[in-house]
Amino acid sequence: MLLIMQVLTVWLAIQLLFTIWNLSRMPKLGKSLSSQSTYYQPSADSHDQAVADHTSGKDQRSKPILSIMIPARNEEINIRQCLESVLNCRTDSIDIEVLVMNDHSEDRTVAEIQQVMQQDDRVRLFHSDPLPDGWMGKSYACHQLVQHAQGNWWLFIDADVRLEVEGLEAAMVTARSQGKGLISGFPRMETGTWLEKILVPMMSFVIAYHLPIMMVRRSRSPFFVAVTGAWLMIHPDSYARSGGHEGISTQIVEDMELARAVKRIGDPVTLANVQHYTSARMYRNAGQVWEGYKKNIFVGAGRSPLLAIGISIYYALLFILPVITLIYSLCTLDTMLIGWSLLSILIGMITKSIIDVYHGKPIWMGIYMPVSAACLIGIMMDSWRAGANGTGYNWKGRNYG
Structure with a gap:
């Protein structure tokens, strides 16, 4: 047992160093990408497209247009503050249009949107058609939104x-430097209830702990990808x-599949740090946390x-x-084993604290690491069970197989 703990401790230390790097x-976000990667070089076709955009009138305005598109289903708690934060952004160098798709909401979502529309005519509201067979709800809402978008770039x-106030300007700085393709980033996650604090930061942890972030942009392989549809x-x-949402209409984890599709056509995909410019509270209670992760985690594992x-075994070990x-070592008074066990636990907690602080969370949340890992394993098993027995996943009143 002592040898096992020594090996685990060394590996945890290696993972800690990898995470920092x-x-x-x-x-x-807000920085130029031109000096950070040689993966994407604009081709002659890209230049021709830019010329075509200009001559067709898309770029004849003095400012580029950014289309902000928001699919909304039963979002009366969130939608008004979301719209107000967008409309309060500085737009010195861009024009914006804000397109909202009401996806068959059953609460006061539409009323909240209409109140904002009375104050700002940059917001337009659309109502989703009935969901066709073979489509996921969010993908279909986004697919309908793009039919109305006039922007030079689109932000879902x-x-x-x-x-934040500088959020849209910063996004366009990075977008201009990239030229084409897709840019995504995980908002700074706000948490309230106990399960939010334990589980929500694990989304960022898994990426920082395992995925070589530089390869998201530098590699053409769809294997190296991490994005979020939240931003x-x-x-x-x-x-x-790339085929847009129509090409991934059956996919539950539509954001990852869209990014893979963009990579397949040779355009760049960038995972950026957007923490300073955007935040989100994805879930409001333990039930929503569990169901939200359950819907995505087994599907995300292919x-x-x-x-x-x-x-599950890796995180348990x-x-x-x-x-x-x-x-066990405390019960047997094995001092060597106590020391190595404590060191392993401490390294795991320090690693999580570094990732949490980087993503705007308190440093003390690193102490949750063992409990967070146990909950993640539990959700993985529950998600696997739901996928295997055909019960599927429920989210916002819809069932996903």
Whole structure:
């Protein structure tokens, strides 16, 4: 047992060093990407497209247009603050249009939107057609929104997202430097209830801990991808050539599939740090946290039972076994084992604290690491079960198979 703990501790230390390096490689929203990667070079076709846009009138205005598109289903709690945060953004160098799709809401979502529309005519409201067979609800809402978009760039955001005053200007700086493709970033996650604090930061943890962030942009492989539909910016030309939401209409995790489609056509995909410019509270209670992660986690693992089991075992070994070993060593008074177990637990907590602080969370939340890992494993197993037995996943009144 002592040798196992020594090996685990060394590996945890290696992962800690990788995490620190990995986070330092993440591009920051508002900065130029031109010097950070050679992956994407504008081609002659891209130049021709830009000329065509200009001659067709899209760029004849003195400012480029940014289309902000918000799918909204039962979002009466969120939508008004979301719209107000968008409309309060500085737009010195851009014009904006704000398009909202009411996706068959059953609450006061429409009334909240209409109140904002009375104060600002940049907001336009649309009502979704009935959901066709073979479509996921959010994908169809986004697909309908783009039919009305006039912007040089498009920004999809969820209704629970809040933008800071410089958020849109910063987004366009980065978008201009990239030229084409897709840019996404995880908002600073606000948490309230206990399960939010334990689980929501794990989304950022998994990416920083495992995915070489620089490869999201530098590699053409769809394997290296991490994006979120909560804040996703895409060039209209890249959207059209990748097939858009129509090409991924059956996918539950539509944001990841859209990013993979953009990579397949050779356009760049960037995962950026957007923490300073956007925030979100995705869930409001423990039930929403569990169901939200349950809907995505097994699907995100490619619906592979082997991968789901492998991830669960890996996290159990790294973050739960040291706690069990510490309890055992305290009972047997094995001082060497106590020391190595404590060191393993401490390294895991420090790693989580570094990731949490980077993403705007308090440093003390790192102490949740063993509990967070246990909950993540529990959701993975529950998500696997729901996918395997055909019950599917429920979210906002819809069932997803």
